[in-house]
Amino acid sequence: MKTEDFNYYLPEDRIAQTPIEPRDQSKLMVWDRSDRLLLHRNFFEIEEFLRPGDLLVINQTKVIPARIFVKKPSGGKVEILLLKKRQADIWEGLVGGKRVNAGIELQTETGIKLKVVENLEGSQRLIQFSDPIEPYLTDFGQMPLPPYIHTPLTNQNRYQTIFAKENGSAAAPTAGLHFTNELINKLESKGIQFCKITLHVGLDTFAPVTEEDPEHHKIHTEWCEISKNSANLINQTAKNGNRIIAVGTTSVRTLETGSKYAADGDIIGEFTGPTNIFILPGYEFRVVDGMITNFHLPKSSLIMLVSAFIGRNTVLDLYQTAINNKYRFYSFGDAMLLI
Numbered sequence: 001m002k003t004e005d006f007n008y009y010l011p012e013d014r015i016a017q018t019p020i021e022p023r024d025q026s027k028l029m030v031w032d033r034s035d036r037l038l039l040h041r042n043f044f045e046i047e048e049f050l051r052p053g054d055l056l057v058i059n060q061t062k063v064i065p066a067r068i069f070v071k072k073p074s075g076g077k078v079e080i081l082l083l084k085k086r087q088a089d090i091w092e093g094l095v096g097g098k099r100v101n102a103g104i105e106l107q108t109e110t111g112i113k114l115k116v117v118e119n120l121e122g123s124q125r126l127i128q129f130s131d132p133i134e135p136y137l138t139d140f141g142q143m144p145l146p147p148y149i150h151t152p153l154t155n156q157n158r159y160q161t162i163f164a165k166e167n168g169s170a171a172a173p174t175a176g177l178h179f180t181n182e183l184i185n186k187l188e189s190k191g192i193q194f195c196k197i198t199l200h201v202g203l204d205t206f207a208p209v210t211e212e213d214p215e216h217h218k219i220h221t222e223w224c225e226i227s228k229n230s231a232n233l234i235n236q237t238a239k240n241g242n243r244i245i246a247v248g249t250t251s252v253r254t255l256e257t258g259s260k261y262a263a264d265g266d267i268i269g270e271f272t273g274p275t276n277i278f279i280l281p282g283y284e285f286r287v288v289d290g291m292i293t294n295f296h297l298p299k300s301s302l303i304m305l306v307s308a309f310i311g312r313n314t315v316l317d318l319y320q321t322a323i324n325n326k327y328r329f330y331s332f333g334d335a336m337l338l339i
Helices: 043-049 134-140 174-178 181-189 228-239 249-261 301-310 312-324
Strands: 027-032 037-042 055-059 061-063 067-071 077-087 090-096 105-108 113-119 124-129 166-169 193-199 222-226 244-247 271-275 290-294 335-338
Touching: 027 043, 027 312, 037 043, 043 181, 043 335, 055 228, 055 249, 067 134, 077 124, 174 290, 181 193, 193 228, 193 249, 222 228, 222 249, 228 244, 228 249, 244 249, 249 271, 249 290, 249 301, 290 301, 301 312, 301 335
Parallel strands: 027 335, 055 193, 055 244, 061 166, 244 290
Antiparallel strands: 027 037, 067 077, 067 105, 077 090, 090 124, 105 113, 113 124, 193 222, 222 271, 290 335
16 A cells, blocks of 8 residues: 555646535535445435434534734734644644744734744744633634635635534534535434534644555544543444444544444443544444545545545545546535445
């Protein structure tokens, strides 16, 4: 297995720059693994392929407007992207600009002071604020869109799922962006259940695997949580013989991490903490029976995860079909249902 095995060519015009309105009007490619049946639908028609008793597991993380601009003592402008909160007033962040090193003092336009206290790897820095910054981010922070999106986002909420609740992500769990309240209500009225977990998505989710052998890749670590109630609902669903369908690769990572903490007779246990699970072809899925996912970057850990579920050749064939049928790719793009 080589990293190059997960490469494909994507025309630039297939990268979605803006979200579809309404959310559930995006295209939906459906792949039935058992029948090897491929269908093309719209996302609002997903109920056609779901059964009463199915459990959709959604990631309730919320993207914080973590892109901020501050001033140097000289008056120069510095961009900072907050990545991870270490303490109430201390964050890891990426800085854009030269000579922004440990010891420099900066200030937001609203007067909040901050200081770089430690140089980390590359352009990452450890930053201490004079006050906890989170309450002020909605006033002057901007949504940290992925690097391949160049069109400004007019409605910041369109990079949030409608069920986003727990602050902590630097990127959205994009498979969840297709759901509307109306669609959720419609599915629930047909006996389809929803279960909430949390995984805070980091920017490393966009990073390509650079090692020739993907097994040598150091996968990124993300914080996740499965509550006792959610674990109970997932276990009961499995015992009832119904399907557990992960909404997004973030939910897949969380569920498969939770499988390591399952009690006897269960498939999953409650869990809170970091996960660095790396799902490659050959992995045996313990919890997930199906998944909803967007189309992922070439040579990324995410396309490898999907390949583990349905096979690498199948993934590449489906991606080429999507390109030929003018599907939209990546964060604001269209979706796949793999069952």
